């Protein structure tokens with residue numbers, strides 16, 4: 386089923402994001418938790434496309450298992466960075482073969498150890514080009530990424546929104562945001578996106594704080610952490626379990642407020658953690 390159909394029902398959509406385990410780790414470590422995730426009744430689960438390449442081959446396999454073995458609707462992430470046209474078309478063919486109808490189309494990041502990476506080596510320079518290509522190659526529902534605080538490479542927010550509009554015009558059905566911790570950013574972004582003529586659903590992506598590693602993650606992606614959260618992370622620096630619990634409470638409140646404010650759904654970055662995901666949904670009063 387195409388996920389664009391879900392948004393027509395006018396109800397709030399719950400989705401989870403999982404990532405493929407490293408190649409040396411058996412797939413079962415993730416698959417064993419899928420029945421538990423299914424119990425939480427997500428509308429779909431998305432599977433990331435491994436940055437750096439080592440887990441890329443597993444994305445289609447996991448998405449297919451979610452859909453064809455567990456009966457959960459799936460969305461496969463796909464990045465174009467460094468890929469030739471033939472490689473992209475090969476992946477699209479695999480997705481069609483596995484009956485996966487939903488793609489989160491992304492540019493992707495260059496390898497960490499290659500700061501001077503030449504993006505022109507791949508067939509597509511930006512996500513909008515990949516989106517236009519996917520549109521031509523098959524009947525897929527296409528999602529794309531949105532950055533409430535601007536993409537980390539972007540010089541100006543207005544410029545970033547212009548490129549976002551271009552991406553949507555290329556054929557995006559809905560957008561999923563990068564993680565953020567201050568809901569005002571989301572609601573203000575909705576207003577600015579509407580002014581830019583972006584009218585598709587914009588689903589907030591929420592990542593609970595599971596550990597103090599969040600600081601590195603946000604620094605890399607250009608997301609801000611509100612002072613209140615910095616203090617919280619600092620307070621529980623020597624007590625990871627207390628930090629996890631406080632992070633779950635915070636995420637629960639954040640989700641509740643987003644849904645009460647009319648967000649079209651929630652995309653939860655689960656980090657493959659079933660227990661914490663279950664606790665977050667409970668804290669949000671959702672399951």
Ligand SMILES: Cc1cc2nc3c(=O)[nH]c(=O)nc-3n(C[C@H](O)[C@H](O)[C@H](O)COP(=O)(O)OP(=O)(O)OC[C@H]3O[C@@H](n4cnc5c(N)ncnc54)[C@H](O)[C@@H]3O)c2cc1C
Nearest residue numbers: 433434436462491492493511512530536538539548561563
């Ligand atoms: C919900 C979500 C899921 C993600 N999943 C993955 C994943 O599975 N695997 C992974 O590797 N990464 C993932 N990422 C990270 C993403 O790949 C990076 O943030 C990447 O740097 C940008 O990808 P994009 O598709 O947003 O790029 P684009 O939309 O192409 O934008 C990239 C940069 O170029 C600028 N730009 C865009 N178009 C133009 C243009 N025409 N001319 C000039 N500048 C332009 C933008 O402002 C931005 O600064 C995800 C991000 C999000 C928010």
